[in-house]
Amino acid sequence: MTAANPAAPLQRNGVVIDDTFAEAFPMKATRIVITAHNLTWARHAANSATGFATSVIACGCEAGIERELGPDETPDGRPGLSVLIFSMSGKELAKQLERRVGQCVLTCPTTAVFAGIAEGEAIALGKNLRFFGDGWQMSKLIDGVRYWRVPVMDGEFVAQETTAVTKAVGGGNLLMLATDTESALAAAEAAVRAMQRLPNVVMPFPGGVVRSGSKVGSKYPALMASTNDAFCPGLYGLAAKSEITPDVHCVLEIVIDGLTEADVAAAMRVGMQACIAIGAAGGLRRISAGNYGGKLGPYLFHLHQLLGAPEAAA
Amino acid sequence: MNGVHLRLKQAPALRVDLRGVTPASLAGLSAAQIERLAVTHGMQTLALAELFAVSCDGAAAAGDTLMFEGDLSRFDRIGWQLAGGQIVVDGPAGDYVGACMSGGEIVVRGHAGLLAACEMAGGTLTIAGDVGDHAASGLPGSMDGMRGGTLVVHGRAGERFADRMRRGTALVFGDVGDFLASRLVAGTVAIGGRAGAHIGYGMRRGSVVFAGAVPSVAPTFVPALAEAAVAWQLLARAIARHGGPFAGLPARRIGRHLGDLSADGKGELIVAA
Numbered sequence: 001m002t003a004a005n006p007a008a009p010l011q012r013n014g015v016v017i018d019d020t021f022a023e024a025f026p027m028k029a030t031r032i033v034i035t036a037h038n039l040t041w042a043r044h045a046a047n048s049a050t051g052f053a054t055s056v057i058a059c060g061c062e063a064g065i066e067r068e069l070g071p072d073e074t075p076d077g078r079p080g081l082s083v084l085i086f087s088m089s090g091k092e093l094a095k096q097l098e099r100r101v102g103q104c105v106l107t108c109p110t111t112a113v114f115a116g117i118a119e120g121e122a123i124a125l126g127k128n129l130r131f132f133g134d135g136w137q138m139s140k141l142i143d144g145v146r147y148w149r150v151p152v153m154d155g156e157f158v159a160q161e162t163t164a165v166t167k168a169v170g171g172g173n174l175l176m177l178a179t180d181t182e183s184a185l186a187a188a189e190a191a192v193r194a195m196q197r198l199p200n201v202v203m204p205f206p207g208g209v210v211r212s213g214s215k216v217g218s219k220y221p222a223l224m225a226s227t228n229d230a231f232c233p234g235l236y237g238l239a240a241k242s243e244i245t246p247d248v249h250c251v252l253e254i255v256i257d258g259l260t261e262a263d264v265a266a267a268m269r270v271g272m273q274a275c276i277a278i279g280a281a282g283g284l285r286r287i288s289a290g291n292y293g294g295k296l297g298p299y300l301f302h303l304h305q306l307l308g309a310p311e312a313a314a
Numbered sequence: 315m316n317g318v319h320l321r322l323k324q325a326p327a328l329r330v331d332l333r334g335v336t337p338a339s340l341a342g343l344s345a346a347q348i349e350r351l352a353v354t355h356g357m358q359t360l361a362l363a364e365l366f367a368v369s370c371d372g373a374a375a376a377g378d379t380l381m382f383e384g385d386l387s388r389f390d391r392i393g394w395q396l397a398g399g400q401i402v403v404d405g406p407a408g409d410y411v412g413a414c415m416s417g418g419e420i421v422v423r424g425h426a427g428l429l430a431a432c433e434m435a436g437g438t439l440t441i442a443g444d445v446g447d448h449a450a451s452g453l454p455g456s457m458d459g460m461r462g463g464t465l466v467v468h469g470r471a472g473e474r475f476a477d478r479m480r481r482g483t484a485l486v487f488g489d490v491g492d493f494l495a496s497r498l499v500a501g502t503v504a505i506g507g508r509a510g511a512h513i514g515y516g517m518r519r520g521s522v523v524f525a526g527a528v529p530s531v532a533p534t535f536v537p538a539l540a541e542a543a544v545a546w547q548l549l550a551r552a553i554a555r556h557g558g559p560f561a562g563l564p565a566r567r568i569g570r571h572l573g574d575l576s577a578d579g580k581g582e583l584i585v586a587a
Binding site (some may be wrong): 035075076078079112136138139140141142143147149151153154156158 | 481500502503518521540541542543544545547548549551552566580
């Protein structure tokens with residue numbers, strides 16, 4: 001991780017915005033729409049399908065619930081949820097999608113699943129899950145879209161045959177450096193709430209927040225990532241290189257995956273604005289971001305530029 | 315309206331085969347060239363000008379509308395193998411209208427004869443009046459009926475409607491004759507009126523929706539106990555766009571019968587309450 005530049009302090013409401021940037025990577029993504037008899041059961045399925053999907057490091061994908069959908073927004077007129085799933089390749093995305101829909105949506109009472117993106121390379125949604133029907137499954141082609149109807153014990157599971165894969169951006173992030181745990185949580189929660197109001201993004205970690213920010217590599221060769229010691233308050237004065245100042249006792253991170261660079265930028269912007277609204281009075285001292293020196297990811301989100309700071313524009 | 319206008323001079327003595335007279339085949343031709351096109355009249359061939367008054371603005375284009383005006387009930391194979399463009403028949407049409415079409419649109423503002431939309435694979439065929447027997451079915455001797463596209467009949471349909479149909483959507487606003495959807499392989503059929511005897515005789519898969527009178531169901535069908543609310547909403551919303559007796563379908567409750575057990579047994583008769 002690169003160091004924030006303390007020589008260029010930009011302050012908003014007493015919060016220092018580090019002159020640094022978040023570095024993000026290209027990913028592949030899809031959106032699916034899960035509907036059910038009521039929102040409760042749609043949420044059960046969506047929570048299950050997006051569980052253990054915090055990081056591609058070990059989960060295979062990153063996923064989250066994008067938003068609730070009213071009956072007038074879903075193909076079958078029932079309440080539902082849109083879910084975004086991101087992975088590093090289309091092949092891995094297809095694998096994760098099939099496993100998660102097969103184990104978490106097909107199994108959940110009353111659910112149905114539909115594609116949430118129309119344009120892009122098609123990957124299987126219900127195409128292979130239909131074989132669970134053991135020959136009793138039925139296909140229905142409606143307005144050029146094929147659906148599979150699989151008999152199950154509560155009636156039938158309906159799944160659109162395919163969904164589409166689109167290019168996406170993963171790894172946008174914000175670091176909130178605060179005086180204490182309570183303040184850091186309050187800032188992170190406010191930022192996540194603001195980001196959740198935007199379309200096309202998910203924050204895949206628990207509650208949208210991660211406390212175990214990582215750096216690339218480790219002293220142990222077998223590990224590809226390890227703790228971000230530069231931002232660990234507990235290592236202040238111990239680690240050779242630290243981003244912590246003495247007034248910072250807790251740091252939390254929000255990771256953002258979005259369908260486009262603009263979506264990630266918008267989420268980071270509203271997240272920072274929510275944090276700034278809490279301000280130094282709320283215990284928030286700094287906002288920073290994680291990057292790899294700009295050498296790895298093609299998408300760089302400069303915090304000052306996102307806030308439209310005059311010096312950034314210059 | 316841009317396009318080629320063919321106004322019937324007088325009814326022919328024998329049946330006329332209009333295969334090959336499509337927007338694509340007329341593209342680039344002047345009115346004089348179109349007038350010289352040969353069509354079959356009984357055992358003879360006639361120039362189109364002997365049957366129709368031809369008018370068009372300059373050379374015709376493939377995307378233009380081909381308009382027939384007059385009583386074309388003795389003109390068969392209108393829109394045969396149509397792949398694109400639009401044909402409008404301002405009056406009745408003969409047999410095989412829209413047969414084997416794979417794209418484009420045909421509108422008939424009157425009745426149509428036998429075998430309308432038979433082996434249709436794509437596009438849209440709308441008939442304002444009635445159709446004869448074997449609409450949306452197969453050509454005589456063929457194993458497959460309609461296999462794609464949309465057929466909308468605003469009037470009534472004859473016997474064997476959608477016989478051997480395997481894909482696509484076929485709607486009849488009015489009544490249909492006997493053997494509706496017989497040997498249906500797949501696809502969607504919806505009826506707004508009454509249906510004759512032997513509904514779904516030998517049907518293997520597919521959906522037949524009854525928005526009008528409750529049909530008489532053969533004993534080779536079994537009542538479905540499970541709900542199919544999701545599939546019904548997807549299907550009903552698509553059909554409801556055609557209006558008429560289908561307009562309120564998504565809000566109606568349904569009963570289903572599965573069969574025909576004498577065949578594959580995976581078809582469904584959906585009766586809207």
